[in-house]
Amino acid sequence: MLSKKSVILDCCRMILILVLAFAVNLILRRLFNTQTMTPMIFVLGVYLVAWRTQGYFWGIIASLISVLAVNFAFTYPYWAFNLIRPECLSSAVVMLVVSIMTSALTTKIKRQEQMKAEAEKERMRGNLLRAVSHDLRTPLTSIYGACSAMLENYDEIHRENHLKLLSDVCGDAQWLVRMVENLLSVTRIDADRVQLAKNDTVLEELIDTVLVKFRKHYPEQTVQLEIPDDFVSIPMDAILISQVLMNLLENAVFHAKGMKNLWLRVEVRYGWAYFHVEDDGCGIPEEKLPKLFTGMLDSEAPTDLSRSSMGIGLSVCSAIIKAHGGDIWARRRPAGGTEVGFRLEMEDHHGEQQI
DSSP, X not given: OOOHHHHHHHHHHHHHHHHHHHHHHHHHHHHHOOOTTHHHHHHHHHHHHHHHSSSSXXXXXXXXXXXXXXXXXXXXXXXXXXXXXXXXXXXXXXXXXXXXXXXXXXHHHHHHHHHXXXXXXXXXXXXXXXXXXXXXXXXXXXXXXXXXXXXXTTTTXXXXXXXXXXXXXXXXXXXXXXXXXXXXXXHHTOGGGOOOOOEEEEHHHHHHHHHHHHHHHOTTOOOEEEOOSSOOEEEEOHHHHHHHHHHHHHHHHHHOTTOOOEEEEEEEETTEEEEEEEEOSSOOOGGGGGGTTTTOOOTTSSSXXXXXXXXXXXXXXXXXXXXXXXXXXXXXXXXXXEEEEEEEEOBOTTSOBOO
């Protein structure tokens, strides 16, 4: 069922388009004393109505109104209806058939595109569920095995082994929490119903929040920070962007084998804020880069397979950045390692870009 607001908007669009078509025909007749283009202009108007509205109804109504408008204002005798003359009746019927066919074809194409988009969404949802099922199974199995071992052999296991098993359980639980946060983000940014709580966020405060959380979980990993000295404010959903940065930093920790340095750089250029997370680890093969943000990385990717692959986290990052109107990318560093970055548009309170 269409909402009342949607019906009103479609009606207004139809009226506006037909009024414009009528006005254009009047202008052409006054300036060039010709009416040869009249039927084509009205058919174009019907096409635009069918394209900009939902369903068949408005396109068919526009077709009927167009036929009556041509007969009334652009067929002799002018400014009077005359459907008795055979040529007037035949031209009206032909134009009505053409207009209705145009409307029907346009609406059918729109529905096919909508069905294709829905099918693609279902395919991506299925891929996500399969990947999540695989990614959750491994840490859950590890947690269950560690807990079972401690319960069944409590008196036989040394204290050091107890601590090791508990540490493994905590690590796997932390990974599960991260996965759940990613899945909750997916539900927030569901396609056409995305609702972002954008607020002006101070860059330095955002980075401090992310690094405090990161150092709490990975105290042994140093992050080399490079941000502008000037005051920078960016409109964003700070919670989601913080999660993006945490995902990118954590991916480097888990998957960049051999990494010695980890960088987080931010720069401002031409009204955009560019975020770069770089490492000097093993890097990602070129053939894997196109799949990096799809959630469909296979087991050959250079990842720590005892936990989740990086695909799910990066697909969530991509969705968040696109919902913000930004771009995200990944590439190999010339000096070795990987760079994953994204950019967000900057605007002040009046909607003007900051340079």
